[in-house]
Amino acid sequence: MKLDLTEIVAHLGKRIRYDIDEPAIEDLGGDVAGVSSMTGQVTFTNTGRHLVTRGSFQAVVELECSRCLRKHRVELDLPIEEELPIAGRIVEPGGEEIVEELPEEEKEPLFVDGIFDLTEFLRQTILVALPIKPLCSEQCLGLCPRCGKNLNDGPCECPTDVEAGPFAALAELMEEDEET
Numbered sequence: 001m002k003l004d005l006t007e008i009v010a011h012l013g014k015r016i017r018y019d020i021d022e023p024a025i026e027d028l029g030g031d032v033a034g035v036s037s038m039t040g041q042v043t044f045t046n047t048g049r050h051l052v053t054r055g056s057f058q059a060v061v062e063l064e065c066s067r068c069l070r071k072h073r074v075e076l077d078l079p080i081e082e083e084l085p086i087a088g089r090i091v092e093p094g095g096e097e098i099v100e101e102l103p104e105e106e107k108e109p110l111f112v113d114g115i116f117d118l119t120e121f122l123r124q125t126i127l128v129a130l131p132i133k134p135l136c137s138e139q140c141l142g143l144c145p146r147c148g149k150n151l152n153d154g155p156c157e158c159p160t161d162v163e164a165g166p167f168a169a170l171a172e173l174m175e176e177d178e179e180t
């Protein structure tokens with residue numbers, strides 16, 4: 001959804017509330033398989049230099065466990081805290097209104113000419129909030145480095161003496177990698 005905020009941009013002190021009800025996103029980008037529909041609330045308040053944007057939203061994402069590769073669902077409840085810059089307005093003595101240009105570095109790419117790209121904003125907010133190495137559970141046992149079996153489903157047939165196995169060095173590397 002793209003929100004037309006031109007009305008509130010034009011009126012200092014004006015506030016509007018919007019109920020977020022966005023459809024599911026099939027492809028979120030990154031390693032995320034998908035996102036459920038998103039619901040929540042957000043308010044925009046015109047404070048003169050910014051639209052102060054506050055609220056929260058809920059979504060369910062499907063992630064792949066970094067240890068066992070199994071897909072699992074994570075419920076998200078994320079805050080929305082953003083300041084959308086708006087151009088200042090100066091009223092000339094003659095009553096004529098001049099809109100100041102925003103400096104390039106202050107411009108918000110998701111907020112152009114009073115139109116706010118809410119869907120893209122929520123998508124980026126979710127991506128930033130996700131763990132770099134998702135786990136289906138803190139206790140996830142991962143995959144056997146020798147046969148590849150998901151050890152959460154029970155032990156495999158491999159000898160327990162991993163050190164003797166051809167993948168011992170690899171297993172150790174994986175261990176170290178996970179600790180960092």
Ligand SMILES: [Zn+2]
Pocket residue numbers: 065066067068069070135136137140141142
């Ligand atoms: Zn796992």
Ligand SMILES: [Zn+2]
Pocket residue numbers: 144145146147148149156157158
């Ligand atoms: Zn095994």
